[in-house]
Amino acid sequence: MTPCHAVERESESSAPHDTPMVFVVDDDVSVRESLEAMVRSAGLIPEMFACAQDFLGRPRPMVPNCLVLDVSLPELGGLDLQKLIATERTDMPIIFMTGYDEVRTAVWAMKAGAFDILTKPFDDHVLLDVIRQAIERSRAAMREEADLLAIQDRYAALGQREREVMALVVTGLLNKQVGGQLGICEITVKMHRRHVMRKMSARSLADLISMEWRLHPECEPRAVLQRSFVSDGGHCAVAASPLFE
Template structure:
């Protein structure tokens, strides 16, 4: 089993998202932006509207439940191009595509790249609102998982190099005697390091420690 990277870097602080979700809208038609702004605001969410993909990209990332209502046809980057640019680091922001001339290949491309909905104008307000609610639920879950991962990485960073080595062998299922042989240290020292690992990682049991390691590996599998 691969465990944490040796440096332990890259942890983000746990963040408690604001109560009001944010719905980003990118559409070059001002009448659409104004209409969606009013609709989103009426539902109690916070709208943030942009006339182009580049305007949206200039906005710093906000750690809050959110989604993106994105027009396919834009004056600079297309909606599909913008989706490609932000797919890797904005998994907490589901995308809902809107377009005036959707076709099957375009829809398939967007959905395969992770979009949760593809609506053709004109669409019913309730259909869009239902998609936004679903997107915000997904965003909230993704942010919670990211915050939990940040806490987990913070715990790992508190371990010494030797404690990290012991932890890696513990989660592989090695006994204290075997770990001692692997690292060339005494069994008593292994027990001491193991105790520190359990304390610093806030693990209540061996199964809990293995679970934390597996969760970290799963979250970072695509980054290695």
């Protein structure tokens, strides 16, 4: 296998820490040079790659980013690259470039989660608009990931009994019922519940339930809702209910 070589990259150390990056993978050097100039003129940081293998060796960026990817690449194609990075780079929207005779391939790419498909030749302004939208999607995904990591850190700080109380509280059980299941008195449950709310930085029971969903997405939200959201004159009682009954 003949190794590909990436086009000269912009040095990250010379760029602002939060400047978005645009990665381009295309085996056509003229396309890479044109897109590099366009991306740079928009105030974004471009990185060019001649093949998918080189791109895979690039560490995950810690700034908002997107990938502009040619469908037809030698050896490892665009769709194959999409599959390889789908789970580990969820904050990297993929914009595919495709020819007129590759519409069916483009449909497969969209079904696999591509952000957009542009058919060659396309207008630079159209691509830049899509890139900006993809960067915003990436920025939102990174915020979501950071929020989840913060929740996981707070959850890790809970004691074992506090986790047990939290697991039962989010199902809608009252303090007395939680105490019955854990074999502890109601006043002890209230104490643990206060600690859980404080350590998790939860503003309400609904907030705590939302955190539980994010920590354990395999749980069925409807089951929690049915137990936790009590009808009160047509209103949802969770958000307005006292934190510590």
